Amino acid sequence: MGTVVIIGGGPAGYVAAITAARKGQQVIVIEDRQLGGTCLNEGCIPTKSLLESAETLEQVKRASAFGIAVPASGVYVDWYGVQQYKNSVMKKLVLGVGYLMKKNKVQVIQGKASFLTDRVVKVEKPDGVEEVTADRFIIATGSEPIELPFAPFDGSWIIHSSQAMSLSRIPATLLIVGGGVIGCEFASIYSRMGAKVTIVEMAEQLLPGEDRDIAEVLKRRLEEDGATIYTGTALSGADAATKTVSVQTGAGVEEIRAEHVLVAIGRKPRVEELGLDRVGVQYSGKGIQVDETMQTSVSHIYACGDVIGGIQLAHVAFHEGEVAALNACGVEKKASYRAVPRCIYTSPEIASVGLTELQARERYGDVRVGEFPFAANGKALILHEQAGKVKVIVEPTFNEIVGISIVGPRATEMVGQGTVMLHAEMTADAMEDFIAAHPTLSETLLEAILNATGQAIHG
Numbered sequence: 001m002g003t004v005v006i007i008g009g010g011p012a013g014y015v016a017a018i019t020a021a022r023k024g025q026q027v028i029v030i031e032d033r034q035l036g037g038t039c040l041n042e043g044c045i046p047t048k049s050l051l052e053s054a055e056t057l058e059q060v061k062r063a064s065a066f067g068i069a070v071p072a073s074g075v076y077v078d079w080y081g082v083q084q085y086k087n088s089v090m091k092k093l094v095l096g097v098g099y100l101m102k103k104n105k106v107q108v109i110q111g112k113a114s115f116l117t118d119r120v121v122k123v124e125k126p127d128g129v130e131e132v133t134a135d136r137f138i139i140a141t142g143s144e145p146i147e148l149p150f151a152p153f154d155g156s157w158i159i160h161s162s163q164a165m166s167l168s169r170i171p172a173t174l175l176i177v178g179g180g181v182i183g184c185e186f187a188s189i190y191s192r193m194g195a196k197v198t199i200v201e202m203a204e205q206l207l208p209g210e211d212r213d214i215a216e217v218l219k220r221r222l223e224e225d226g227a228t229i230y231t232g233t234a235l236s237g238a239d240a241a242t243k244t245v246s247v248q249t250g251a252g253v254e255e256i257r258a259e260h261v262l263v264a265i266g267r268k269p270r271v272e273e274l275g276l277d278r279v280g281v282q283y284s285g286k287g288i289q290v291d292e293t294m295q296t297s298v299s300h301i302y303a304c305g306d307v308i309g310g311i312q313l314a315h316v317a318f319h320e321g322e323v324a325a326l327n328a329c330g331v332e333k334k335a336s337y338r339a340v341p342r343c344i345y346t347s348p349e350i351a352s353v354g355l356t357e358l359q360a361r362e363r364y365g366d367v368r369v370g371e372f373p374f375a376a377n378g379k380a381l382i383l384h385e386q387a388g389k390v391k392v393i394v395e396p397t398f399n400e401i402v403g404i405s406i407v408g409p410r411a412t413e414m415v416g417q418g419t420v421m422l423h424a425e426m427t428a429d430a431m432e433d434f435i436a437a438h439p440t441l442s443e444t445l446l447e448a449i450l451n452a453t454g455q456a457i458h459g
Contacts, residue, residue, distance in 0.1 A: 002134075046090055047185055184346050203231065
């Protein structure tokens with residue numbers, strides 16, 4: 001049995017810790033914040049909790065469509081209650097990670113670690129400094145928000161995503177810089193809760209990583225919720241004294257006043273202050289360099305999760321943490337990114353796996369595209385959520401399903417079926433005799449596949 005030290009207790013780190021412990025290693029996790037990392041404390045979980053509150057508010061507002069009367073006094077947002085709900089979810093999950101550490105006999109040290117040598121780290125703890133020696137190390141320090149050089153975070157006017165989820169009240173106006181996943185999720189939260197939201201995105205569309213037709217469905221919905229959206233537009237200046245930002249549009253410079261400015265232009269790996277130069281671990285501003293086994297340039301040091309600068313998703317970090325730990329324990333395993341679902345918890349939800357239509361055409365040429373709208377689905381009609389569609393991409397040689405994109409109700413749950421299809425390398429013709437339950441939203445996925453092969457019944 002050897003000693004494995006894991007720096008970071010987020011999704012990649014705690015999964016690595018559990019995996020290594022179950023392989024018989026003595027495991028130490030060093031974490032300078034809360035167990036669970038950004039995902040549990042500042043990212044996935046709290047934002048999705050806020051989005052669920054916004055969704056509940058929306059459901060209540062449209063209750064009359066289902067024959068349920070709403071009091072004449074209407075409904076309102078108890079922001080304190082929303083925050084309490086969010087915090088209670090976070091607390092339960094963080095305690096759950098702590099329980100798993102104890103259950104698997106993982107020692108947790110609260111403090112900030114940096115390498116002294118390739119076998120020793122210094123840990124700066126609240127009560128002093130400790131040196132920890134180990135046979136192998138796994139770096140899982142995650143990432144942090146990127147700030148604008150001319151408008152750094154001040155925690156008051158210019159804020160990042162972690163601060164945006166714990167504001168003291170719902171702002172009257174909120175300007176969001178960045179129309180990617182984080183920016184769109186916060187726009188979906190605050191626009192439905194009454195804030196006047198403005199999004200500024202440099203690319204020509206929201207969600208630049210997804211197909212334009214998919215992103216357009218969300219854009220229309222955000223605008224219906226009162227959001228103003230600028231695409232092909234850059235932030236050019238910010239004046240904290242007047243709480244005014246300048247944006248460069250195709251028509252010229254416009255000035256926008258906002259109570260808060262949320263900068264959501266991406267996240268960068270936390271590689272500073274780790275002492276990587278002292279031990280020869282190769283890295284750049286994009287992250288720590290690793291191979292398919294998560295091994296760094298130093299054979300007994302591994303890295304995983306956001307810190308390697310790859311796909312910044314918690315479920316990818318889970319996978320990479322397991323891969324890193326298994327290899328650190330002598331079990332050969334390579335990371336696989338073949339079927340990674342991408343989920344955006346806006347209203348409507350967006351979820352994709354595999355290639356977008358644009359990527360598929362660039363790779364395969366004349367692909368087959370099958371689509372089916374939620375407007376023609378019985379369950380979507382019952383839910384009163386008919387916006388959106390399912391799109392399936394099939395490559396021409398073997399009829400293999402290479403991409404699925406969904407925008408609409410419960411998209412983030414439905415994509416699980418698509419992920420299995422891509423993971424198993426299924427072909428469209430293999431789904432011809434598949435029987436989908438009725439009435440379900442999942443029928444749209446089958447209909448889209450049948451549409452790609454020219455056999456759709458309801459399309």
